[in-house]
Amino acid sequence: MHYSSILPDVIRIADEASERVLHIYESDFKVRYKDDNSPITAADEASHEVIVKGLRALSRDIPILSEEGKDIPWAERQGWRRFWLVDPIDGTRDFTQRTGEFTVNIALIEDGEPVMGVVTAPALKEAFWGVVGEGAYKRDRTGHVHRIRVAEPKAAKRVVASKNHMNEPTLAFIEALGEHELVQAGSSLKFCRIAEGHADIYPRLGPTSEWDTAAAQAVLVAAGGRVETLDGTPLRYGKENVLNPNFVAAGSWYF
Numbered sequence: 632m633h634y635s636s637i638l639p640d641v642i643r644i645a646d647e648a649s650e651r652v653l654h655i656y657e658s659d660f661k662v663r664y665k666d667d668n669s670p671i672t673a674a675d676e677a678s679h680e681v682i683v684k685g686l687r688a689l690s691r692d693i694p695i696l697s698e699e700g701k702d703i704p705w706a707e708r709q710g711w712r713r714f715w716l717v718d719p720i721d722g723t724r725d726f727t728q729r730t731g732e733f734t735v736n737i738a739l740i741e742d743g744e745p746v747m748g749v750v751t752a753p754a755l756k757e758a759f760w761g762v763v764g765e766g767a768y769k770r771d772r773t774g775h776v777h778r779i780r781v782a783e784p785k786a787a788k789r790v791v792a793s794k795n796h797m798n799e800p801t802l803a804f805i806e807a808l809g810e811h812e813l814v815q816a817g818s819s820l821k822f823c824r825i826a827e828g829h830a831d832i833y834p835r836l837g838p839t840s841e842w843d844t845a846a847a848q849a850v851l852v853a854a855g856g857r858v859e860t861l862d863g864t865p866l867r868y869g870k871e872n873v874l875n876p877n878f879v880a881a882g883s884w885y886f
């Protein structure tokens with residue numbers, strides 16, 4: 632499959648979802664809580680609908696796994712060689728707290744690997760996309776599109792980590808890096824900040840699900856970075872358990 636030929640359509644679908652999301656973000660929206668106690672709003676649902684409709688029209692034969700879709704049993708998912716992996720809004724907590732640091736995420740997985748990803752940050756008016764092996768791009772708030780690439784770290788490592796989910800193991804990991812500074816970023820933007828050379832490393836020693844990381848991993852890998860579990864294997868997708876193991880995202884200098 633020629634990913635580059637469908638990429639503009641995937642960006643268009645993410646932009647459509649982002650517009651719906653932003654409209655709700657700027658309204659007086661209500662916050663509800665799912666069974667696992669995580670927040671959800673009408674924006675998560677609207678984004679999910681726009682993305683699923685768009686992807687279905689684009690590729691009738693590629694199945695879709697979305698955080699806000701129904702659970703699909705392993706017996707069915709097991710046979711998927713290629714699928715769309717979607718997080719309609721990553722960083723719902725940032726959305727409800729109105730920090731602007733939330734994203735819309737669409738990834739294409741092939742043989743367990745994210746091969747293409749689009750990440751938009753509707754409130755920041757930024758978008759990132761990448762095709763692994765071809766390159767990664769950022770569209771900034773002025774609409775200007777430019778190629779992005781990971782940076783070589785200077786003496787002080789610029790660390791991005793979750794502020795909503797900070798914990799002892801992450802703090803210990805950061806301390807062990809030596810001289811460092813913290814760069815603030817919510818949701819999957821943490822990977823994108825590394826991809827564009829504004830941060831160096833993102834340790835995630837705590838839970839995430841496959842849809843939280845897939846699209847931004849594709850962007851980072853396309854920009855020359857890597858995302859690996861603590862045993863040094865790339866973070867993979869389409870597992871029976873949708874929870875990710877602990878991982879570190881960084882440029883190749885780290886690995």
Ligand SMILES: Nc1ncnc2c1ncn2[C@@H]1O[C@H](COP(=O)(O)O)[C@@H](OP(=O)(O)O)[C@H]1O
Pocket residue numbers: 669698718720721722723724792793794795796817818819838839840843
């Ligand atoms: N206990 C848990 N289990 C699974 N995922 C968790 C989790 N705690 C946090 N996350 C994930 O971490 C994401 C937020 O990351 P961060 O704190 O880095 O912004 C959430 O994304 P959603 O907002 O899409 O639910 C959620 O999926």
Ligand SMILES: [Mg+2]
Pocket residue numbers: 698718720721722842843
């Ligand atoms: Mg998420």
